[in-house]
Each structure stands twice: as structure tokens, then as C-alpha cells.
Amino acid sequence: MNRNHFIFAWAGNKRNEATQIVPFIKLNDIDTFIEPYCGSSAISVYLSNQGLNLNYILNDNDPQLIELYNIMKDDNEFINLEKQINNIIGDKDFNEAKYYELTAKDDLISYILARTIYYRRIGLFNSSKIRKHKTKVKYIGCPIHKFMQSQNTEMHNKNAIDIIKENIDNDKCVIYLDPPYLKTRNKDYYKNIDNYESIYTYLRTLKETKCKIYMSILMNEDLIKSLPNFTVVNQYDKVYCWGNKRVQTHVLLELNYCKIYKDNDILECINQDIQSLSLN
Numbered sequence: 665m666n667r668n669h670f671i672f673a674w675a676g677n678k679r680n681e682a683t684q685i686v687p688f689i690k691l692n693d694i695d696t697f698i699e700p701y702c703g704s705s706a707i708s709v710y711l712s713n714q715g716l717n718l719n720y721i722l723n724d725n726d727p728q729l730i731e732l733y734n735i736m737k738d739d740n741e742f743i744n745l746e747k748q749i750n751n752i753i754g755d756k757d758f759n760e761a762k763y764y765e766l767t768a769k770d771d772l773i774s775y776i777l778a779r780t781i782y783y784r785r786i787g788l789f790n791s792s793k794i795r796k797h798k799t800k801v802k803y804i805g806c807p808i809h810k811f812m813q814s815q816n817t818e819m820h821n822k823n824a825i826d827i828i829k830e831n832i833d834n835d836k837c838v839i840y841l842d843p844p845y846l847k848t849r850n851k852d853y854y855k856n857i858d859n860y861e862s863i864y865t866y867l868r869t870l871k872e873t874k875c876k877i878y879m880s881i882l883m884n885e886d887l888i889k890s891l892p893n894f895t896v897v898n899q900y901d902k903v904y905c906w907g908n909k910r911v912q913t914h915v916l917l918e919l920n921y922c923k924i925y926k927d928n929d930i931l932e933c934i935n936q937d938i939q940s941l942s943l944n
């Protein structure tokens with residue numbers, strides 16, 4: 665288990681799966697890495713820690729998450745935010761009633777508080793965590809802050825499909841998709857619940873793109889079959905230890921983007937076609 669890189673836990677983050685994902689992504693000849701469903705941006709932080717100085721385009725349809733990222737870019741604002749959270753949880757009069765009063769508000773403090781102190785579900789008071797947090801939170805210098813300070817990042821608060829469309833013709837970028845899993849999506853965490861199927865409907869329409877597109881999904885034969893323009897490039901098991909211990913199989917898909925443009929890609933594509941013909 666790697667140490668949390670973000671300022672609170674982010675459901676479905678890919679921090680502990682980066683080594684099952686990154687080696688299967690073709691990163692040569694690119695200058696931009698895009699996460700249309702960024703959440704805590706675990707894969708971008710991992711790439712940056714590996715020394716990849718790229719343009720990172722991070723998007724999420726959660727407005728407060730993007731507000732938080734924008735604050736991280738400004739040291740003074742981020743220090744101030746850290747102080748505000750510590751003033752609240754370090755206050756000797758902070759209690760359950762105060763917690764519910766603050767988390768009922770629709771502001772960034774409420775958003776962070778509900779995700780920092782909770783029991784089982786976001787927004788449920790947790791007295792033992794309060795005692796733990798009397799030791800104060802430390803945001804400055806944490807991995808996500810360092811990442812935001814050191815890399816060229818661009819933040820957006822749009823629907824993921826719009827971000828894909830805007831970059832589809834950029835042959836210098838990789839788009840990594842990590843949409844909420846259809847089966848296990850966390851309704852407490854993800855604020856804007858839209859039609860989760862729409863991304864797959866859109867991806868099925870893609871034939872020739874200049875950018876490279878990768879996507880993480882839970883192993884689901886039917887979904888994979890319904891995306892014939894994608895290839896499985898890795899499959900791995902993940903053990904979940906909280907709650908009922910269970911194992912789930914995850915899959916990384918790659919769009920068959922290479923029907924185009926670069927000589928090498930065309931060659932690679934022909935090879936893939938030959939391979940698939942001989943398999944059939």
C-alpha cells in the first residue's frame with residue numbers, strides 16, 4: 665500500500681495500481697497526459713514522480729474538487745485552507761453538532777471536512793477520528809501539492825466526453841479514462857451522478873483518433889465485447905481488505921488508435937491485424 669498522495673482518501677483512486685497501468689501505456693512521443701475523470705489524479709502524480717515532465721490536463725465534473733486543485737496552485741491560499749481546517753478540528757469545542765452544522769453547508773470547507781472526518785460514509789460523524797485529527801492535518805508539501813506546484817497543469821470542470829472531443833486530434837497526447845465503475849460506483853463520493861453509460865456509447869463511435877486512449881474498467885466480458893475498437897492490454901486482480909474482503913479483476917483497455925498517421929503506428933497496426941487474423 666502506497667502512502668496517500670492526496671489530502672484525503674479518494675474512492676477508486678489508482679495509486680496502488682499505477683504499476684499495473686503505466687507500463688502498458690505508450691508514452692513515447694507525447695507531451696500531454698489527460699485525465700478526463702481525474703479524481704485524485706493518482707496516475708498523473710505517479711508519472712510526475714517517475715520524472716515525466718508533461719502537460720497534465722486534469723478534469724472532473726465535481727466543481728469543488730476542481731476548486732480545491734486551483735487553490736493548491738497558490739501557496740498562500742492553500743496554507744490558509746490548511747489553517748482553516750486545523751482551526752476547526754483543533755478547536756476544543758468541536759463536536760458532533762458543530763460537525764453537522766459545518767458539513768451541511770455547500771462550500772469547500774464543508775466538502776473537505778466531510779471527506780476528512782467520517783465514519784464509514786462521507787458526512788457521518790466519527791468521534792475517534794476527531795481525536796486522531798487533533799494532531800492536525802498537513803497539506804503543504806504533500807505529494808499532490810508538490811505535483812501541482814512542479815508540473816504544468818490545466819484544470820477543467822466539464823463532462824469527460826467534452827475533454828476527449830477537444831483533444832481527439834492531438835497526436836501528442838494520451839487520454840487515460842477512469843470512469844466510475846458501473847457496478848461499484850461510490851454515490852457518496854462522486855457528486856455529479858450522470859448517465860454512466862454515456863461514455864461507453866461515445867467510445868463505441870470512435871474509429872480513427874490521433875490521440876491514444878486508455879481506459880480502466882472492472883472485468884466485464886459483455887462490456888469489453890461491446891467495445892470492439894478496444895483491446896485488453898492488461899488484466900490484474902485487486903484485493904479489497906476493508907469491509908468484506910474480496911478480490912476484483914480490473915482491466916486496462918487501449919483504443920485501436922493506430923489505424924493512422926505515423927509510419928511506425930501503421931506498421932504496428934498491420935502486425936496487430938495479422939496477429940488477430942491468425943488467432944481467428
Ligand SMILES: C[S@@+](CC[C@H](N)C(=O)[O-])C[C@H]1O[C@@H](n2cnc3c(N)ncnc32)[C@H](O)[C@@H]1O
Nearest residue numbers: 676677678701703704705706724725823824842
Ligand atoms: C474512479 S474516480 C477516478 C479516480 C482517479 N483515477 C484517481 O486516481 O483518483 C472517477 C471520477 O470521475 C468523476 N466523474 C464522474 N462522472 C464524470 C463525468 N461525466 N465527467 C467527468 N468526471 C466525472 C468523479 O467525480 C470521480 O472523481
